[in-house]
Amino acid sequence: MTEDINSLILQRKDKLAELYEKGINPFPHKFEGKCKSVDLNEEFKSLSNGEESDRQVSFAGRMISRRIMGKVSFSHLKDGWGKVQIYVGKNDLGEENYLFYKRIDIGDFVGVKGKVFKTRTGEITIHVEKLILLAKSLRVLPEKWHGLKDTEIRYRQRYVDLIMNDKAKEIFIIRSRIIKMIRQFLDKRDFLEVETPMMQSVVGGATAKPFGTHHNALNMDLFLRVAPELYLKRLIVGGMERVYELNKNFRNEGISTRHNPEFTMLEIYQSYSDYNEMMEVCEEMIVGITREIFGKLEIEYKGNKIDLSPPWKRKSFFELLQENTGIDFSTVKEKKEMMDIADKLNVKYERETKSHKILDHIFDSFVVPKLVQPVFITDYPKYLSPLAKSREDNSEIVERFELFIGNFELANAYSELNDPIEQKKRMGEQMKAKQKGDQEAQMLDDDYIRALEYGMPPCGGLGIGIDRLIMLLTNSSSIREVILFPQMKKE
RNA sequence: GCGCCAUUAGCUCAAUUGGCAGAGCACUUGACUCUUAAUCAAGGUGUUGAAGGUUCGAUUCCUUCAUGGCGCACCA
Numbered sequence: 001m002t003e004d005i006n007s008l009i010l011q012r013k014d015k016l017a018e019l020y021e022k023g024i025n026p027f028p029h030k031f032e033g034k035c036k037s038v039d040l041n042e043e044f045k046s047l048s049n050g051e052e053s054d055r056q057v058s059f060a061g062r063m064i065s066r067r068i069m070g071k072v073s074f075s076h077l078k079d080g081w082g083k084v085q086i087y088v089g090k091n092d093l094g095e096e097n098y099l100f101y102k103r104i105d106i107g108d109f110v111g112v113k114g115k116v117f118k119t120r121t122g123e124i125t126i127h128v129e130k131l132i133l134l135a136k137s138l139r140v141l142p143e144k145w146h147g148l149k150d151t152e153i154r155y156r157q158r159y160v161d162l163i164m165n166d167k168a169k170e171i172f173i174i175r176s177r178i179i180k181m182i183r184q185f186l187d188k189r190d191f192l193e194v195e196t197p198m199m200q201s202v203v204g205g206a207t208a209k210p211f212g213t214h215h216n217a218l219n220m221d222l223f224l225r226v227a228p229e230l231y232l233k234r235l236i237v238g239g240m241e242r243v244y245e246l247n248k249n250f251r252n253e254g255i256s257t258r259h260n261p262e263f264t265m266l267e268i269y270q271s272y273s274d275y276n277e278m279m280e281v282c283e284e285m286i287v288g289i290t291r292e293i294f295g296k297l298e299i300e301y302k303g304n305k306i307d308l309s310p311p312w313k314r315k316s317f318f319e320l321l322q323e324n325t326g327i328d329f330s331t332v333k334e335k336k337e338m339m340d341i342a343d344k345l346n347v348k349y350e351r352e353t354k355s356h357k358i359l360d361h362i363f364d365s366f367v368v369p370k371l372v373q374p375v376f377i378t379d380y381p382k383y384l385s386p387l388a389k390s391r392e393d394n395s396e397i398v399e400r401f402e403l404f405i406g407n408f409e410l411a412n413a414y415s416e417l418n419d420p421i422e423q424k425k426r427m428g429e430q431m432k433a434k435q436k437g438d439q440e441a442q443m444l445d446d447d448y449i450r451a452l453e454y455g456m457p458p459c460g461g462l463g464i465g466i467d468r469l470i471m472l473l474t475n476s477s478s479i480r481e482v483i484l485f486p487q488m489k490k491e
Numbered sequence: 492g493c494g495c496c497a498u499u500a501g502c503u504c505a506a507u508u509g510g511c512a513g514a515g516c517a518c519u520u521g522a523c524u525c526u527u528a529a530u531c532a533a534g535g536u537g538u539u540g541a542a543g544g545u546u547c548g549a550u551u552c553c554u555u556c557a558u559g560g561c562g563c564a565c566c567a
Contacts, residue, residue: 007536008501008518050525069530070523089524106517120525142502143516145528149503152559164502208566253566254492348564360567402567409567440566465567478560489558 012105012138019136026136031111033058037082044116044124052117052127059084059126060111060134062163063104065144073101074125077110078163085125086112092129100131107137155486171474171482174293178470181289182246182266189281191242191268196231198224198248204448205229205387207440209252211261224250229387229461230448232269233416236459237451244268246466257478258408261487264466273460274389274415275399279376282403282411282462283310286469293473301406301475304372308405312374317363320377324366329359356383371404386426386442388414403464406472413462420452 019026035057047053061077061084071090076083090098104110113130142148147164154161154168161168183193201220203210205227213222228245235243249265268281290297290308297308315323318330325345332338335355342349342358347365349358359381371377378401382390388398399415417423427444434441470482480486 006501011518065527067526067529068523069526072524072526074526074529076527085527087525091524119527121527123525123527125525140501140517144502145516146503150498150559152498153502155559206567251566254564256566257561259566412567468567491558 008140009138012136012140015103015105016136016138018103019133024133026133028132028134031058031060031132031134034060034079034111037061037077037079037084040084040116040126041082041124044118047116047118047124049118049122050120052115054115056113056115056129057126058111058113059086060109062137063106063108063110064141064163066106068102071098075110077112085119085123086114086128086131087117087119087125088128088131092127093131097131100133104133105137107139107141108133109135109137151480152488155480156488156491158484168481171470171476172484174474175470175482177293178289178473179246179466181292182285182466185285185288186244186268189242191244191270192240194232194235194240194243194245195247196228196235196245198250200225200231202443202445202447204442204445206249206251207386207442209439211250211252226251227265227463228267229463230445232267233456233459233461234448234451236269236271236416237454237456241271242269255487257480258468258471260467260479260483263479263483266462266464266466268462268464269416269459270461271457271459274458275378275401275413275460278413278460278462279312279314279401281460282413282464283312283374285464286410289469290473299473299475301472302477304406306373306406306472308374312376312403314376314378314401316379317377317381318379320367320375321359321363324370325362329362332359356381360384368404368407371407374403374405376401376403385414386430387417387423389417389419408468409465410468410472411462411464413460416456416459416461418452418456418458420449423452424449 016026037059040057040059044053059077059079061079064076064078064083066073066075073088075086075088077086088098088101093101111132111134112126112128114126114128117125117127119125142160142164148154148160154165162172186193199213199215199222201222203223203226205225206229208226210223210226213224214220215222227249228247232243232245244267246266247264248262250262251259252261253259255261268278270277270281287297287308287310290299299306299308318328321327321329327341332341335358338355338358339349342362345362345366347358347362349361353361379391379397380388380400380402382388382396382398385398385400388400391397391399401411401413402409403411417426424444427442427449430442431444434443467479467482470476471479474482476482
């Protein structure tokens with residue numbers, strides 16, 4: 001990064017030097033007794049206009065505006081919860097201190113002590129008796145009215161975005177609330193929160209390209225996890241009946257408005273249940289969160305009204321395909337036939353694309369654009385789901401669902417495959433695909449098979465993309481709006 | 492990886508067909524004892540993303556590169 005120096009920064013550096021010369025510490029160590037802006041505004045709201053209370057308060061924050069009118073002045077100080085106006089008068093502070101106040105820059109952190117009053121226009125204000133500088137700011141904040149709009153600066157320098165754009169901050173406050181609610185929801189149902197390895201020597205749990213790294217002391221290649229799934233199911237084997245993990249996954253793939261290389265995933269496993277029960281868990285959780293945040297279940301996302309009232313529709317993968325293309329794909333077995341259909345439907349694909357990938361493309365073009373209202377898509381073909389259990393009545397279909405809301409996938413769940421022989425066979429097929437160059441195919445995890453050989457109870461598993469859930473509930477069109485520090489290229 | 496668009500003062504944005512680079516906020520100085528986008532007066536904002544080319548002359552046209560946005564692809 002180049003050091004950008006401009007006249008405004010130089011000016012502030014001069015002011016900083018001036019402070020040191022005068023023996024004033026521009027970066028004191030602490031400030032005692034600071035109260036919260038929200039509490040102040042609440043506690044004193046019953047004052048009448050022009051009335052001053054006799055209680056002294058301490059407050060501190062970043063000075064974000066100032067209006068000097070000769071011998072008196074108003075400023076706004078912003079803290080973590082909001083802002084409070086301060087009134088600074090020359091007669092209260094004395095000549096020298098008032099001059100010092102006038103030398104403070106917008107952006108500096110300031111601490112004040114004084115009595116609270118309400119101005120003639122009705123704003124709760126601190127009548128400053130004592131004022132100190134708490135931290136000098138050397139950089140100029142963006143414009144007060146238009147704020148910061150440049151997306152590049154907003155993402156790269158999120159700290160400036162958070163100072164200037166209350167809406168951006170609000171998203172992350174909601175994000176925190178949602179995550180808290182998820183934990184409360186699961187804790188109440190006796191789920192145990194666990195942490196499993198993010199660095200894995202065998203990648204599994206999802207079909208995705210991993211990031212690779214190396215452990216020097218062990219001289220061993222490791223991968224950042226693409227999913228915690230196989231470790232969580234080992235815990236199910238171990239008798240932890242209900243577990244969940246809420247943390248990052250890493251996938252070495254393209255970046256888009258819906259993809260960040262590191263993203264947050266919630267995975268839940270419940271013994272003695274299946275994918276049907278996971279649908280209920282999923283629905284109940286998201287409905288509960290939505291109700292808590294909005295007080296209702298109708299939300300708006302990217303111009304669409306979405307109704308999250310339960311029960312959500314359930315439709316099978318092939319049923320949706322047939323509805324939207326008029327073709328019954330469950331009988332399509334040969335690649336030649338799939339290619340002919342794709343040509344007829346005008347769906348593009350590469351010559352070497354596998355048959356089920358072509359089907360996926362057809363699904364994306366014809367079905368996904370219709371999936372605005374919540375729908376559980378059930379019963380996927382087996383070849384797309386190496387870790388899911390087949391249906392009893394049709395071994396080519398697995399007990400799996402994906403939840404779509406607002407045209408994107410939010411959740412994915414299975415009745416977990418617990419037959420070690422069958423699992424080994426399916427992982428073997430994945431391994432063959434990998435050897436043929438399919439970088440996303442999963443590895444054969446011998447220890448996982450060994451765990452299954454000890455016996456895993458029937459189990460339902462559910463994964464929810466947390467960033468996407470937050471996008472939906474904050475009406476954000478890009479995943480970068482809900483991740484504090486999204487991945488960017490080097491400046 | 493491909494395509495389209497963008498990049499001008501600290502920030503938000505202008506700039507006629509290729510003809511002296513401009514405004515608001517912020518900043519500096521002065522005035523002002525209830526302002527809140529305070530007001531009034533005066534003042535300087537700059538490697539026009541980078542490098543090269545065409546031209547008497549380039550913010551403007553061309554090439555390459557960088558970064559970002561959107562779309563596609565990859566991908567859930």
